[in-house]
Amino acid sequence: MTVYFMDGQFMDQSGVAVSVDDRGYYFGDGVYEVIKVYGGELYTAEEHISRLFQSATKIKMTIPYTEAQLLEVSRQLIEKNAIGEGHIYMQVTRGVAPRVHHFPEPTVSSVVTAYAVNSPRPVAKIENGVPVKSVEDVRWLRCDIKSLNLLGNVLAKQEAHEAGCVEALLHRSGVVTEGSSSNMFGVKDGMLYTHPATNLILNGITRQVLLGLCKELGIPVEEKAFTLDEAFEMDEFFLTSTTSEVMPVTSIDGRLIGDGQPGEWTVKLQQAFTLQTPSLVKGQ
Numbered sequence: 001m002t003v004y005f006m007d008g009q010f011m012d013q014s015g016v017a018v019s020v021d022d023r024g025y026y027f028g029d030g031v032y033e034v035i036k037v038y039g040g041e042l043y044t045a046e047e048h049i050s051r052l053f054q055s056a057t058k059i060k061m062t063i064p065y066t067e068a069q070l071l072e073v074s075r076q077l078i079e080k081n082a083i084g085e086g087h088i089y090m091q092v093t094r095g096v097a098p099r100v101h102h103f104p105e106p107t108v109s110s111v112v113t114a115y116a117v118n119s120p121r122p123v124a125k126i127e128n129g130v131p132v133k134s135v136e137d138v139r140w141l142r143c144d145i146k147s148l149n150l151l152g153n154v155l156a157k158q159e160a161h162e163a164g165c166v167e168a169l170l171h172r173s174g175v176v177t178e179g180s181s182s183n184m185f186g187v188k189d190g191m192l193y194t195h196p197a198t199n200l201i202l203n204g205i206t207r208q209v210l211l212g213l214c215k216e217l218g219i220p221v222e223e224k225a226f227t228l229d230e231a232f233e234m235d236e237f238f239l240t241s242t243t244s245e246v247m248p249v250t251s252i253d254g255r256l257i258g259d260g261q262p263g264e265w266t267v268k269l270q271q272a273f274t275l276q277t278p279s280l281v282k283g284q
């Protein structure tokens with residue numbers, strides 16, 4: 001049975017009572033993080049928890065814990081749920097109050113919930129690559145905030161899913177932004193391109209790890225937006241996220257990227273990603 005964390009206590013699901021008046025439920029008024037666990041160890045957890053606090057600040061919400069306390073909560077969730085390979089989900093909502101749009105007056109405490117689950121790495125998709133479908137990015141203009149308000153992402157993912165694709169390649173009037181739950185990268189003529197970390201994308205932690213690896217490997221990068229038409233013509237394409245790691249994209253809208261196999265730089269970056277994740281190296 002999964003052990004959850006809610007408001008300072010660990011409990012099983014039957015003990016978790018979420019209020020109908022929770023603003024997360026009414027408005028999606030909150031923020032969240034997904035943190036990967038490899039071999040029972042947190043991966044880039046400081047970065048994720050730091051981004052959780054940044055997201056909260058951007059929506060003018062206070063989290064009633066310190067970063068160190070939420071790190072400790074994450075560690076305890078791993079232990080209590082006996083997680084080997086899996087992830088932590090953590091969310092904070094603005095709290096419980098009668099439904100009015102403006103912030104509650106008087107202020108109420110935000111509500112922190114979290115759990116940890118075992119979930120296998122998507123090894124076949126990482127090795128073979130996945131198809132994606134282009135979908136118009138109709139989300140709001142603060143995609144840098146990891147907000148609970150995910151309708152635009154949900155509808156895009158569903159459209160891709162119904163087309164037999166693993167991810168939606170989002171574009172604003174033909175300019176590629178990111179995936180519905182991932183960041184997108186393309187390689188063309190010896191240059192790696194990805195959308196700059198503006199308000200139009202979430203600056204993924206995996207994206208940042210990847211850009212660091214590029215520096216180490218001497219792979220030239222331009223953080224520059226590219227169009228959907230340019231995406232079709234890329235030599236290689238891949239996506240990154242906490243749960244997808246570095247995943248090759250082998251086709252967009254049914255059109256093959258390169259020869260339809262994971263690209264050379266993509267594989268090189270996957271190997272480098274594995275090497276800086278100690279328990280993945282051990283597991284090989």
Ligand code: PDD
Pocket residue numbers: 034153178179180181182183201202203204205206207240241242243
């Ligand atoms: N999604 N862009 C969006 C819109 C995302 O939702 C995510 C992550 C990313 C990649 O960020 P990171 O590398 O920090 O995981 C980019 C998580 C995994 C999710 O919602 O499940």
